[in-house]
Amino acid sequence: MSLRTLPLCLASALAAAVLAPSPAHAGCTDLSGLCLEPIKGGKWEPDASLSGKQLKAKRKGAPGKLSVTIEDGRGSVFVDGRLAGTAPVANLTLGPGKHDLQVRDGQKILAEGVLTIPKGASVRVVVRHP
Amino acid sequence: MHTRLLAAAIAVALPLAPVPAAAAPIAASLTAPLVAPLSLLADAGTVTPAQASGARKPVQDRAQGLLKAGNPDSAAELLAEEASKRSDPVLHLDAADAYKTAGVKNKSKADLTSGIEEAKIGLDILYFLQDPRCDPDWQLVDSSEVSAEIRRGEKLVEDSEKAITDLDTKVEAPPPVEEDKGRKKAPRDGRGYIAVGSLLTLVGVGGLGIMGAGLATGASAQKDIDTLADSLKNGTIMQAQFDAEKTAIDDKGKRGNVLTYAGIGVGAVGLAAGIALLVVGIKKRKQYRAEHGGASDSPSAMLLPALGRDSAGLVLSGRF
Numbered sequence: 001m002s003l004r005t006l007p008l009c010l011a012s013a014l015a016a017a018v019l020a021p022s023p024a025h026a027g028c029t030d031l032s033g034l035c036l037e038p039i040k041g042g043k044w045e046p047d048a049s050l051s052g053k054q055l056k057a058k059r060k061g062a063p064g065k066l067s068v069t070i071e072d073g074r075g076s077v078f079v080d081g082r083l084a085g086t087a088p089v090a091n092l093t094l095g096p097g098k099h100d101l102q103v104r105d106g107q108k109i110l111a112e113g114v115l116t117i118p119k120g121a122s123v124r125v126v127v128r129h130p
Numbered sequence: 131m132h133t134r135l136l137a138a139a140i141a142v143a144l145p146l147a148p149v150p151a152a153a154a155p156i157a158a159s160l161t162a163p164l165v166a167p168l169s170l171l172a173d174a175g176t177v178t179p180a181q182a183s184g185a186r187k188p189v190q191d192r193a194q195g196l197l198k199a200g201n202p203d204s205a206a207e208l209l210a211e212e213a214s215k216r217s218d219p220v221l222h223l224d225a226a227d228a229y230k231t232a233g234v235k236n237k238s239k240a241d242l243t244s245g246i247e248e249a250k251i252g253l254d255i256l257y258f259l260q261d262p263r264c265d266p267d268w269q270l271v272d273s274s275e276v277s278a279e280i281r282r283g284e285k286l287v288e289d290s291e292k293a294i295t296d297l298d299t300k301v302e303a304p305p306p307v308e309e310d311k312g313r314k315k316a317p318r319d320g321r322g323y324i325a326v327g328s329l330l331t332l333v334g335v336g337g338l339g340i341m342g343a344g345l346a347t348g349a350s351a352q353k354d355i356d357t358l359a360d361s362l363k364n365g366t367i368m369q370a371q372f373d374a375e376k377t378a379i380d381d382k383g384k385r386g387n388v389l390t391y392a393g394i395g396v397g398a399v400g401l402a403a404g405i406a407l408l409v410v411g412i413k414k415r416k417q418y419r420a421e422h423g424g425a426s427d428s429p430s431a432m433l434l435p436a437l438g439r440d441s442a443g444l445v446l447s448g449r450f
Contacts, residue, residue: 049263074247076254081265083217083258086251102263106253112263 028071028128034103034111035126041118044125048114050100055080059095062120066092068103073129075105087127096120103127179272186218193224202232206241210248218270219259220279222252226286234293242290242297249286256280317422320414327407332433332446334400341393347386354379 028035032046068077070087077084077092080100084092087103096119102112111127189212196205206228213221229245232238256279258264259271271279316322355376362372436445 052266055265074250076251076258078258078263081263082268083255086254100263102258102261104254104258104261106250107257 028126030128032111032113033128033130034101034113035128036115037124037126039118039121039123041116041121042123043116044113045115046111046113049112050080050098050114054098055100057097059097061096063093063095064117064120065122066094066099066115066117067122067124068092068127069125070103070110070127070129073105073110075103075110075127075129078102078104091122105129176267177270179269179275182216182218182220182270185216186221189221190224193228197228197231202228202235203241206232206244206248210244213248213252216270217255219252219255219283220271222248222255223279223283223286226252226283226290230286230290230293233290237297239294239297242294245290246287249283249290253280253283253287256283317418318414319418319422320411323407323411323414325411327404327409327411328433328446329404330400330407331404332400332444334397334402334404335444337393337395337397337400339393341390341397344386344389344391344393347389348383349386351379351383351386354382 032044034044034046036042036044066079066084066089068084068087068089074087076086077089078101079092079094094117096117098114098116101115103110104112108130110129115123115125117123189209193205193209196202196208206225209221209225209228212218213225226245226249229241229248233241233245256271256276259269259273259276358367358372358375358379361367362369367375432447434445434447436443
């Protein structure tokens with residue numbers, strides 16, 4: 001490889017690295033056990049919980065969608081105090097706003113907290129199975 | 131497209147019970163339109179243990195009928211489907227039990243695995259029912275029965291996993307090894323030919339020795355008769371003495387001839403057969419080594435001279 005082509009190759013490699021689509025979740029490393037795909041208005045508050053009044057509050061606006069996957073394991077997803085499904089859960093319709101979320105495998109709680117769903121948004125979360 | 135429209139229509143017509151997404155991604159994508167909006171789940175109304183039990187009973191009765199008819203597969207499918215519709219942990223455990231029965235009956239790991247997953251879903255719900263995050267209006271099992279159901283679920287998982295292990299063990303079990311009866315067979319590597327060939331060669335060598343002895347006896351007798359004839363010519367001995375000694379020397383010469391002929395015969399036959407067998411044996415051994423390799427216990431033979439004060443001979447030593 002000549003000295004003229006070397007910078008060109010390096011530039012190409014750099015461009016490829018920048019432009020290549022990064023994997024959605026190369027591995028959830030969040031200490032709470034849940035990784036929220038970045039989305040405007042989306043928020044994850046680990047260990048937080050909602051009061052009964054907050055849970056029963058009417059939700060205004062276009063509903064959003066929630067997808068939950070679990071890395072390297074299984075588990076069931078509970079939203080607002082009830083079973084939403086066994087992972088992977090795809091496109092679960094939820095009203096906008098805060099929702100109580102818990103993911104567990106038997107006795108083991110994989111993640112729990114409050115998840116904010118923006119209006120009309122699709123939110124994807126990945127839960128790490130220890 | 132028609133299917134999606136139909137599914138949407140069903141979703142509207144269904145009671146507003148929580149419908150879990152299917153476990154498998156494909157099933158999840160197929161049933162996605164059926165998932166009721168969760169904002170509605172919160173308003174789905176109160177579920178008490180008595181209501182859940184009342185809804186569960188007819189399903190259990192139907193499944194029991196199928197089990198009694200010897201059809202655990204259908205019972206398991208029915209229970210799993212209804213459990214999923216109602217998010218009922220007890221039905222999930224019942225389904226696990228039926229899958230376990232079907233798995234043991236059909237020796238099916240797939241059934242046993244399905245049973246484990248059903249039991250685990252049931253356990254997830256049962257543990258969640260004890261969690262403070264659980265909706266107080268969503269009580270599918272009486273709190274006094276939750277612990278017992280958890281124990282039942284864990285035992286189902288344990289039993290199904292054991293059944294899978296048993297199936298694996300039976301599949302992987304090596305065929306019974308036949309006991310080695312009697313003495314181990316010697317490998318067919320030509321060691322027999324070499325042993326017999328060596329023996330016959332030794333006999334042949336012995337025959338040559340006899341032939342040599344016969345020739346020596348004959349030569350000695352010839353020498354004696356020549357000396358005796360010279361003595362008769364010189365007048366040293368009388369004719370009568372000559373005749374008497376000649377007879378004895380003739381007998382000695384005849385004995386030497388017999389020994390010579392016998393030695394020739396034995397030596398020729400022994401050497402011919404022995405060398406032929408040795409050649410065959412060595413060829414077979416080479417072939418055996420080429421096919422099996424190794425030569426740890428290969429046969430060997432040694433022919434050594436043995437000399438003593440009053441004797442001389444050969445010693446054959448070997449391993450065959």
